[in-house]
């Protein structure tokens with residue numbers, strides 16, 4: 278029995294679920310094929326389990342890739358306002374927190390997944406789990422999904438299989454061969470929003486520290502990116518939002534064999550003179566009867582104070598007031614320029630997203646349709662677009678998924694010449710989905 282659908286979506290992640298819902302809302306009979314035993318596993322991990330699903334601030338500045346402007350038409354069609362309305366109508370009350378980050382009021386990522394799955398059921402979107410797709414081919418007017426469980430046919434196909442980040446959630450790169458089989462090119466892919474591994478030994482001593490920091494990334498001595506926020510120092514290197522934000526550039530630099538370096542400023546609001554003044558006061562005015570280590574108390578976490586003293590070659594037990602001008606200038610310089618060479622990232626398994634993917638110049642930005650294979654669409658992280666921390670990757674999943682779903686339904690309905698979208702297949706063919 279031929280299992281026919283208007284639209285088949287490969288991948289039941291954030292973008293695939295949104296694409297499926299929108300295609301069904303536009304009259305298509307939809308099947309989503311998922312190789313895991315459940316949908317949206319990654320959604321559950323987002324925002325530390327709270328799901329930062331969009332952001333008040335939107336625009337091209339928050340997206341990366343060869344052509345970040347590619348996101349604009351999809352964001353215009355289904356941006357912040359449409360996303361908030363979509364989730365509100367499904368019952369999720371959005372609340373905005375620090376820096377415009379939006380979360381569900383329940384504080385649970387599972388609410389976002391549950392309402393998506395409820396809407397799939399309401400729209401009669403079928404989801405088939407544990408499906409191993411061997412290949413996707415165009416046969417005459419239809420796409421044929423060859424799977425271990427039999428063949429499935431559709432007029433339009435949406436590939437929403439994600440990248441390679443956090444493999445345990447299902448995105449393992451196994452969607453890439455389907456894309457290549459249609460002649461699409463992929464850019465180099467690297468882990469992004471990921472911890473960076475530093476070369477310097479001080480990371481071991483400072484592991485566990487969190488401190489406000491402006492992190493600058495240099496590639497071959499040229500400043501490429503910077504970010505301000507709470508930096509986390511780990512045994513291996515740097516983590517936390519500032520490290521995540523610059524990590525994609527570091528990963529590409531390393532891929533190209535370039536020298537990558539971070540410079541950390543732990544007094545980001547201070548000019549060089551203000552920093553010197555602060556340290557001099559701390560040591561020479563308030564430092565009477567104190568050691569150098571004691572003079573640093575209250576400035577930074579203790580472990581970090583010890584790193585600063587060690588790196589500027591000041592003995593912690595040295596009397597504070599006996600420190601010379603040169604030493605104190607060196608110390609304040611180091612506090613604002615603690616450097617480390619970057620030798621790696623923590624890899625795809627620990628990354629939140631994949632940078633790189635299907636070349637966007639081969640995709641129509643209004644519809645997410647392939648320029649090479651009519652009826653083939655893309656949604657989400659599988660494309661060469663990655664967002665910054667702050668809800669931008671999910672926003673891209675919602676926006677691109679909505680555009681692809683709507684356009685794929687239009688394509689399928691047009692190509693069958695039906696007046697009754699969604700009704701061309703035989704009911705008995707619904708099968709085990």
Ligand SMILES: Cc1cc2nc3c(=O)[nH]c(=O)nc-3n(C[C@H](O)[C@H](O)[C@H](O)COP(=O)(O)OP(=O)(O)OC[C@H]3O[C@@H](n4cnc5c(N)ncnc54)[C@H](O)[C@@H]3O)c2cc1C
Pocket residue numbers: 287288289290291292293310311312313316317318319320322323324325328329330331408409410437438439440442443446447448449450451452628629630656657658659667668669670671672674
């Ligand atoms: C720990 C963590 C925290 C994050 N936090 C946030 C956050 O707070 N805010 C934010 O905006 N973004 C966050 N992200 C990023 C965000 O989750 C992703 O960018 C987004 O989920 C991508 O959606 P997608 O649908 O494109 O891909 P995915 O969510 O990866 O979904 C792809 C789906 O396709 C399936 N699949 C893959 N290959 C196949 C195949 N061959 N056959 C069938 N099915 C297949 C997978 O199993 C998966 O279900 C986070 C990511 C992680 C890992």
